[in-house]
Amino acid sequence: MDSAVQNPSPGENSSKQDPSTSQATVADQAGEQKMDSSAAGRGGRNKQKDMGRKAYRRAANDRQEAKRRKIEQGENPMPIYATQFSQEDIDADVRRPKKKVIVMLGYSGTGYHGMQLCPTEKTIEGDLFAAFVAANAISKANAVDPKKSSFVRCARTDKGVHAAGNVVSLKLIIEDPDIVQKINEKLNPQIRVWGIIPATKGFSAYQFCDSRMYEYLIPSHCFLPPHPSTFLAQKMVEMAEKHGDMEAFRERQAEVESYWEETDKKHIQSIIDALPEKIKPYVQAAVGSVGGEEEKATPANNETEAGEACEGRTESDTKKSDLTPDEQAQVNVAIKDIRTAYFKAKNEYRIPPERLARINAALALYVGTKNFHNYTIQKTFRDPSARRLIKSFKISRDPVVINGTEWLSLKVHGQSFMMHQIRKMVAMVALLVRCGADIKRIEESYQNSRIPIPKAPGLGLLLERPIFDGYNKKAKDLGRELLDFDKYEKEMDEFKLKEIYQRIFTEEAEKHAFGTFFNHIDSYKENTFLYVTSGGLAACSSSATQPTAAQEEDARKAESKVLAEVESESEAELVDNGEDGG
The missing domain is CATH 3.30.70.580 (Pseudouridine synthase I, catalytic domain, N-terminal subdomain)
Incomplete structure (x- = not known):
């Protein structure tokens, strides 16, 4: 025994x-x-051969x-x-x-x-x-x-x-x-x-391994623009006006220009209208919509599951000395109802073909051998290992609706990937498209400028399979069994549906990881992410060109601190800083 x-x-x-x-x-x-092939007994690592x-x-x-x-x-x-x-x-x-x-x-x-x-x-x-x-x-x-x-x-x-x-x-x-x-x-x-x-x-x-194929699943509502009440949405308009880009900005957002106005009228206004007059202003203030006043929230650092207009607020923010406990309870219930209404509205969103085409155009800008130093951690512009080959990146099929939410499947085929690279690539495209920015910002990200790109939730990332074409060619010539996943395709498809896809869909429905991620960025009241506006890299204080080594180190530390506030996990939670972390 x-x-x-x-x-x-x-x-x-x-x-x-x-x-x-x-x-x-x-x-x-x-x-x-x-x-x-070396002679035994020469010392060093071969000493054991003398035994x-x-x-x-x-x-x-x-x-x-x-x-x-x-x-x-x-x-x-x-x-x-x-x-x-x-x-x-x-x-x-x-x-x-x-x-x-x-x-x-x-x-x-x-x-x-x-x-x-x-x-x-x-x-x-x-x-x-x-x-x-x-x-x-x-x-x-x-x-x-x-x-x-x-x-x-x-x-x-x-x-x-x-x-x-x-x-x-x-x-x-x-x-x-x-x-x-x-x-x-x-x-x-x-x-x-x-x-x-x-x-x-x-x-x-x-x-x-010659190359690797990854899939990233993301809800289509992630490509909706930030709610007009948020800091980022207000800066988008301000920067477009300041840089004479308003006409082009509106063209890039044409298919979603009226989305939030219609959503607020259809889903939110009725909730506010039904409230007693006394508590109505407090609920309106909580959703950041009183007369267009700017929210007084600090940089987002909470884990609220609120919709865009509620992000950065908690129920305690609405407490006032002139509200009775019953009235405060009514305010809290109304805020919860508004949150639920925003989630429902986003889940009902169906992405139009123009938006899909724009996403594909942005993804295509990653194809080729590029310097992805901004899409990982602890690598500089001068680091040769930051250059990676992307063979293809595109939306792989028509959107699918699961449990009422529309999902997109993005597939990327690359020779190799660095830690967080795919998640940061996806986040960059989503931020540029949803903010109506020029997608050529992606090409600028390959230059010697430090850009704080957050990583999208790991929830949606899936290694489809590694590819061994070179090995299989030699194995075939030698009469050996090929390294081929196709023979297991049926079992793999069943496994993906049950153990991977359903877990992704269920976890997002329960935890709203994608909504929370983008809401944090929308509500972050610093210039950190303004490179996704018409102001470009100049609007982002951390993107100075030609930095010294000391400036690069300071920028990395500051960037890590900022990204930790909007991302779902910190670098300390990760296993190591190796390759192919996606």
Whole structure:
């Protein structure tokens, strides 16, 4: 009987990879052939080749025992994805051959702290590694350290981000013909292994991936303009007038120009008209519509679920000494009714073809090799790694209505992506379109100017699948099995609908992540986001051109502080600052 300590069970555990795990593994694989061809006994990393087999094995056992003692003594806490077996169980475990394999999988990221292994957080790879151990695909001796199995991912996804298809490569014991089924039985239903195929010796899921396809789902009402009462809406008009852009601005907003006026008349005015005269002014003030007076709200920093006109306000803001408790209660009920009415109105919105064409035109400006330093974190204009190739970016199909809300599917195909890149690209397009700005602002964002672009909610992001055309061509020539997700298309479609799409739709209906995100930006009373107005980059104080290194560092710190106020999660919550975070 095996005596093992699991931290915790595969369906509940997680992990973040040691930051060096993936990089070290990839580097080791990349240098494998070089190392094999070098002479043994030259010192350095090849010193182990001077040992006899028994001596080397004894040394490895000594290292493992020392590590075990540290864990038991509390010096080195056990990662939560690890399964600890007794030395007796490890010694009794029958040695079975491992093979380098490719694991194709899909997952819903809801409730997970991202894809990558983390010793203290629940992650996809953590659950996956624990399931491999539980299904006897990884030996007891290797049940603590994924590096011993040469664990490498294709694409790392952020907290809450989903994947219909992703790939990891590692060494597994796959003698059991039912190994895929047994692994899936140990996994949370949110994670599914589609298939496991043998890989070439030097295969790396990261290095051999040619490109990646992502999907981003977003409600169409995100492309509505800010409510006229908000700070951003007022600045849009002010900047258009100041820069002589009013005619072009109105043309860009022609199909939505009367939306809020009609919505207020249809859904809001009747609520206000039904109120007693005494409390009517307080309700009007709460929705920021008294005689066109500017709201006195501070930069948005609350998590209210109010509609645009209610954003930046709380019920306590309306309390006045001359209102009785009953009258104050009536004000609060009216505000809630107005919030509900705004949500209903936005859900009924159906985006016109002109708006869709404008979105596609903006997305097309990302295609090609560009400097995306403004679309990630901790990269400067001069950093060569900020240059990325986007092969296509467009609305992939006609809008669909789910639970009364219209959704758009945006699909981007790129060679590789940096952390937050896709979410920031989507946010930039949405902000430019909804604010009636010139979409050529996207081209300006590739220049040496610092622009604080917020990241859209991770809720809507989905890794469709990685693409391995180069590997498949070689595999076909060698008569090997292809790395092909198409054979699992039916299962993947069912999984996407049940575990990914429905979770996205349900979570948005309950939490209004998209509405809250854009409302925070609309209500933020600083110049931070005014680059989406006719004032351009000059209207944004943080977008100075040709900054010094010190200015860049100061700008990054200030930008992080501002974005933390309008985004749904902070950088501290993220696993690391690696690549392909979407």
